[in-house]
Amino acid sequence: MVVRKPGYYGYRLNTSSDATLRVVLQAAKPIPACKPAEIPKVVVTEGQDIDYTMRVETVNTPEGKRSIMIGTGPTWSWGIPNSADFWNSVEYFEVTSEVPGAPTWTVNARGRTSEGAYWRYSGILGQSKSYFGVSKQAAEILDLVFDHADCPKP
């Protein structure tokens, strides 16, 4: 499970028996401002169904085309990463932050599963951006798109 609070790094713990714990939350450092970066060419496809709209941003990586999925809709996201990805990760990192004026939190999380697959999630209830099951090299390329989507264009 993970203990979350806006402004802190998530505290992940695995439980296998009864336990008494002292959960120490560390204050998160501010997210660095946009840095200049060479953004790869992105191919965008869009779709929708009765309860969501979706945008897929695809880039070329050494292992082929890999995508970031961005979606919005009442059943699109619980506002937290997929639990299976969370539980299967041998590396995990997350920061939670408040959404001004909204009763929801933003969770920014990333991890690497025991199979070596990298994943990333950023979302609130009903809206998320994510990728799953890619290599480290592909993840680094996807992160360029992931992190610079909201940066001002030069």
Add this chain to the structure above:
Amino acid sequence: MMVALLLAVVPAFGQVFHKISGVVVDVEGKPVEGARIDHGAEARTRGAPVLRPTGGSRYEPVLRQWWCGSRDITVIG
């Protein structure tokens, strides 16, 4: 903040609950109020658990998440 949880870990034939108790503090040892606990029930992969509040904590049944208040809570999966 005291936190008491009964976490559900569901093996193939029945349920096992883990009771996790403790405190949530910052690095200076000050209590951190209002933390939330997610991904707590491994049983979720076999169907969403039923979570029941027993204290003053806020419970959102749609989200299946907990906001830990200043009182003890129990999560039963």
